[in-house]
Amino acid sequence: MDFVYGPGKNHLFVPGPVNIPEPVIRAMNRNNEDYRSPAIPALTKTLLEDVKKIFKTTSGTPFLIPTTGTGAWESALTNTLSPGDRIVSFLIGQFSLLWIDQQQRLNFRVDVIESEWGRGADLDALASKLEADRSHTIKAVCIVHNETATGVTNDLAAVRKLLDGYRHPALVLVDGVSSICAIDFRMDEWGVDVALTGSQKALSMPTGMGIVCASPKAMEAAKTAKSVRVFFDWNDYLKFYKLGTFWPYTPSIQLLYGLRTALDLLFEEGLDNVIARHSRLGKATRLAVEAWGLKNCTQREDWFSDTVTAVVVPPYINSADVVKRAWTRYNLSLGLGLNKVAGKVFRIGHLGNLNELQLLGCLSGVEMVLRDVGYPVKLGSGVAAAAAHLRNTTPMITSRI
Ligand SMILES: Cc1ncc(COP(=O)(O)O)c(C=O)c1O
Structure with missing residues (x-):
């Protein structure tokens, strides 16, 4: 046993x-397929289109990456920022702590705004930083929408309102790992620049797929971001998007069929x-x-x-x-x-x-x-x-x- x-x-x-629902388990119980056959690009095309709905975006560019939430974090950071860039990040629990650790190890200059565990992001502290930052040295604000360690959901609309109030152009990078598909999330309306989740959370799939979505502003930032990236480089994906074959490397066939069914179930409900x-x-x-x-x-x-x-x-x-x-x-x-x-x-x-x-x-x-x-x-x-x-x-x- x-x-x-x-x-x-x-x-x-x-x-x-x-839990993975039975229809998703059954959809994944299949043999491998040639991902260069016409079937997989056709399937991928529907996934890329439909996955935008879970982010509530029409203008975002989605990426389905063979990774976990942690890799999705890295994808968001390295594609939009350069080493030494100043970012503001909220520490409110274990997962925001881990993301901050990654941000520091990737050589960003992180202004950490810490709250007692059990409290949400300190938006007054963010306001003070934005107020003082007349020359716009802050390149991004990183926030975990739902801190899974403490059960705290942050108010993303309020973050957007603050940035707009100060006419601050910082990118907003959001970890939606334990919120997207479960808690109200509106990428376009809240001006989120990169949103991300992992397949094993509210999508109810196995672990192994990071789902990342980038706003037009984030896509623009990716053109000049100097962080070293290879596996997570959005450009590699874009090249294959243009070709209509979609995959710069071998996707998990089973997860693609699983995602198709997981989305179908979400839309059915x-x-x-x-x-x-x-x-x-x-x-x-x-x-x-x-x-x-x-x-x-x-x-x-x-x-x-x-x-x-x-x-x-x-x-x-x-x-x-x-x-x-x-x-x-x-x-x-x-x-x-x-x-x-x-x-x-x-x-x-x-x-x-x-x-x-x-x-x-x-x-x-x-x-x-x-x-x-x-x-x-x-x-x-x-x-x-x-x-x-x-x-x-x-x-x-x-x-x-
Ligand atoms: C909010 C949040 N972000 C990131 C992660 C890390 O995701 P993963 O374990 O898939 O790398 C988790 C994992 O539980 C999480 O809850």
Whole structure:
């Protein structure tokens, strides 16, 4: 047996990688194909066109890159900036920390704006920097839309408003790894210059594809950006786009078919309905946490994330024990607390192809685990609060009426 067996289904509630729906699994269960045959370019063309819809852009140029979110970060940075360029970056949790580390290792001059973990990007600090930067030395603002480590969603419209208010031309580079396809995201409307995500998050696919989209301004910046790039060079892609063959190197045939089906499922449900579903699941999770008498790591309501909830445990409990117990006893996978919040929070990921009853199963598992580790939660309390909300808000499945 090549896996650690547990009876029934594993309840996968880490905030990525997430459940892959059956139609996507089936679409990927196929042989390799010649990617230079007419079939794969024809498929790729539909993917490039349709993937723009998940970014809500008509003017962006998309790239489907064999990589993960981390590679997508590198693609965004190296194609638009030159070594020594000054950038502003917000540190609010583990993933923004890792992106900043990459920015520094790529030799950009990074002005880090740090917030307490559990808080969102400090936009007042950004305003001060923009105000002081009359000569426009800041070339880019980098922001993680949804910080997966703490369950904090940043207000991108407010970032755009600030830049416009100061008539500042800095590029806006956005990590949408745990937001795109789950939380409202509007590339064109918010003037995002590079947006990116990874296939294993809300797209509900296997890991392995970075999806990056560049605005016309970012494409222009790419013409003069001097950062060394080879594998991630957008120019190589553009050459093959022009030829109509699309691929500078071998794509994963299986992931392409998987993406086709993943997009079809999203469009069948309707992107806005998908976002509303995440909002419902997020709210239900937060109501459960409240009913348990526990705190959300996220400090303000307007930062609450609809894809991940980081739950703060009482000081006498180690959150890693919650995660371990959930997996060992109930076949439930929860997210660990990372770095600064290790031991203090556990995370419930509620993103991707997921429905209300699955979430209730997870919440009931969390209640049992909490009792197991010595927290006196009333069994059923969180489930009841979540169910009441879900019963009032869950719509009919449109394809079944
Ligand atoms: C917000 C965010 N950005 C970037 C990453 C890194 O992505 P990957 O692990 O696919 O490289 C993650 C991973 O969880 C993430 O949550």
